[in-house]
Amino acid sequence: MIKAVGLTKRYGRVEALKEFSLEVQPGEILALVGPNGAGKTTALKLLVGLLTPSAGTVSIGGYDVFRQPLEAKRILAFLPDQPFLYEQLTVGETLGFIGGVYRLPPQTLRQRATELLSLFGLSDLVDHRVGRLSFGMKSRLVLVASLLHEPQALIMDEPFFGLDPKTLQLIKRLLVERVRQGMAVLLSTHQLGVVEDLAHRVAILDRGRTIALGALDELKRLHGGTRLEELFFHLTDR
Ligand code: ATP
Numbered sequence: 001m002i003k004a005v006g007l008t009k010r011y012g013r014v015e016a017l018k019e020f021s022l023e024v025q026p027g028e029i030l031a032l033v034g035p036n037g038a039g040k041t042t043a044l045k046l047l048v049g050l051l052t053p054s055a056g057t058v059s060i061g062g063y064d065v066f067r068q069p070l071e072a073k074r075i076l077a078f079l080p081d082q083p084f085l086y087e088q089l090t091v092g093e094t095l096g097f098i099g100g101v102y103r104l105p106p107q108t109l110r111q112r113a114t115e116l117l118s119l120f121g122l123s124d125l126v127d128h129r130v131g132r133l134s135f136g137m138k139s140r141l142v143l144v145a146s147l148l149h150e151p152q153a154l155i156m157d158e159p160f161f162g163l164d165p166k167t168l169q170l171i172k173r174l175l176v177e178r179v180r181q182g183m184a185v186l187l188s189t190h191q192l193g194v195v196e197d198l199a200h201r202v203a204i205l206d207r208g209r210t211i212a213l214g215a216l217d218e219l220k221r222l223h224g225g226t227r228l229e230e231l232f233f234h235l236t237d238r
Pocket residue numbers: 011014015016034035036037038039040041042043
């Protein structure tokens with residue numbers, strides 16, 4: 001569902017990502033971890049077409065992200081590390097705007113927005129201006145907005161930052177449920193505990209290179225360590 005082949009990105013002399021290749025299947029969660037500056041955000045932005053690669057290709061659901069951007073983006077959702085929201089709009093207006101971008105029929109939009117707002121505890125805030133929401137509430141709104149069009153591929157950059165334990169649990173449950181229904185998820189995070197709870201496979205990036213990729217148990221067997229944290233330090237300290 002999400003496929004990168006030989007992705008390379010150079011910023012002038014800095015090679016931020018080198019020959020990055022991976023595939024995320026429907027019904028799978030793959031976590032991208034790595035030290036600061038490893039190239040995670042660069043990889044995710046290339047995958048969703050926000051950056052142009054120096055080399056390599058990307059496809060979402062078989063659609064080339066650069067040659068068939070509309071087809072790819074119709075089935076994709078991206079949560080950036082610093083999401084942009086229009087502060088002057090209300091929560092309801094924000095979802096109306098996003099629903100319009102994806103051309104959702106009004107009734108479908110109303111039904112999905114009502115369900116997701118209730119799930120994320122935002123129902124009472126429909127008429128509140130986005131600018132007045134707390135950081136965590138904005139994060140929940142961004143998640144609601146990203147799920148409105150029922151994406152088949154969900155790509156998330158640090159989605160768990162600043163969330164309270166209850167919201168974190170809610171998101172984990174929701175991801176597990178959606179993934180069981182066939183969604184493919186690729187996420188980057190520094191929260192290794194969440195990765196152990198959620199991810200089917202893990203890719204470890206260091207200085208732009210993929211230094212490990214596989215199921216957590218398999219990586220632990222290959223490289224030693226009983227926890228992802230140990231494995232992470234062992235591989236990235238080399
Ligand atoms: P973090 O965990 O800190 O968010 P990351 O793994 O997401 O880091 P990237 O943001 O992808 O890392 O950065 C990878 C490398 O590319 C870093 O060396 C960074 O300084 C460099 N880089 C990123 N964006 C640019 C840019 N616009 N111009 C020049 N260099 C950049």
